[in-house]
Amino acid sequence: MIAASGPSPFAGALRWTAPDAEWAVLAQQPRQCSRADAVASDSPPPIAAGEALFNSPALLGGQASKAGLSCAACHRSGRDNPHFLMPQLSSAPGTADVTNSFFGPQRANGRFDPVAIPDLAMPGKVSRAADRPDLTRFIRNLVVEEFSGAEPSAATLDALAAYVRTIGRCPAGDDQAQPLRLADQLRLIDQSIAGARAVGGDDRALRRQLIAAARHQLGLIDERYAAARHAALRRDLVMASRDLARIGDGDTGWRPALDKWHARFVAKLGLRLRQREAVSLYDPAHLRHALADRARPPD
Ligand code: HEC
Incomplete structure (x- = not known):
């Protein structure tokens, strides 16, 4: 991740x-x-x-x-x-x-x-x-x-x-590609967490899978803030992801812990990510530069 x-x-x-x-x-x-x-x-x-x-x-x-x-x-x-x-x-x-x-x-x-x-x-x-x-x-x-x-x-x-x-199908003439944004990843995190909350207590595998889904989106966000100047943000993303994993593994009290995690994420890290989206690789100009700079990794 x-x-x-x-x-x-x-x-x-x-x-x-x-x-x-x-x-x-x-x-x-x-x-x-x-x-x-x-x-x-x-x-x-x-x-x-x-x-x-x-x-x-x-x-x-x-x-x-x-x-x-x-x-x-x-x-x-x-x-x-x-x-x-x-x-x-x-x-x-x-x-x-x-x-x-x-x-x-x-x-x-x-x-x-x-x-x-x-x-x-x-x-x-x-x-x-x-x-x-x-x-x-x-x-x-x-x-x-x-x-x-x-x-x-x-x-x-x-x-x-x-x-x-x-x-x-999209209406004719309204099927253009859309820009990919931070909001797309944030929305899937919200949906994963809401889904995990709604899972019945005994379907632990599904709960864990939804938490893994949220962590995957955190990983995708992490890639977009790759520049050295975002190091503190990335550290906090790693921490948030680890906290989430721990909650997923927990047996009791996981639902309030999940609520707390989510409220904090939205109010703090989510906000900081949004504030810096324009200087991240979600921004087309920054992305173009990054793609031009990188060497293709071996398959
Ligand atoms: C590696 C690429 C790949 C991945 C990953 C993949 N699919 Fe597909 N999917 C295909 C291909 C190719 C076909 C057509 C297969 C065929 O015609 O036999 C297909 C067909 C389908 C169809 C049938 C469409 C129809 O003809 O009615 C559905 C539904 C579907 N995929 C859903 C999923 C879901 C859900 C997942 C994840 C669990 C998934 N796919 C993962 C490539 C993929």
Whole structure:
């Protein structure tokens, strides 16, 4: 998650990004639109928690999780990713072989047969109907059999499926890429924490997964404040992440501890991050410089 000393900027995302698309992936994200008929109110908790899990490598296991891959690495904003490129998995940018032994032995079919990563806003081969088990079953098999993740609880799968069902097409002419901002990471942290709070006391695995999802977002923020002048901020991000891990491991009193952590994060660290966003790598000009300066890390 967060390296103790200076992060290597974007080590994660660039591992699966075509070399000519770094800017497109780090500065922008596809627009996300909700299906009007699927959203009854303003992102009820399972949908918001599902989105947080969708963005977290902790849901997956084995090589996928080690590489920092999440569902969102391939389905950015729940859509597709025309820039996804990992030599072990892709034949061309935007393709992946999800039956590859790289991810796990269970479903490996012994062939290298990448296909285009589908845009989940479009109708596909898996039914999204809420009264059918198809989507939940598909996601369960993806997590466990293709990505070697731990068996997800029913609540985990419900949250993921609830989120996937809301992903919809954007109105014609309103489907432009959006700038990627600190607020995107902060929103997913809020959603992870709210989701973890709402988890029933006995689903410890889901609670931990949501906390891991929040910590992953803290790590992504950390990468954007890589400059030496942000050292104090980064130190505090590491501390906040460690505190969160401890709360996740705790058996009793974790809910009030989580509330306290969140209130403090919003009032203090969150505020400082916002105040310096314009001089971080969320700012397009700073990002351009950083990308021009860095040497491509070995794969
Ligand atoms: C390495 C890239 C990659 C990752 C990571 C990934 N997917 Fe996919 N996803 C694909 C590809 C490629 C397909 C198309 C597979 C096919 O057609 O057989 C797909 C298909 C799907 C579909 C079916 C779409 C349809 O046709 O109806 C759903 C739903 C889906 N993924 C959700 C997820 C979820 C949830 C996760 C995380 C647990 C995830 N994906 C992680 C690449 C990925």
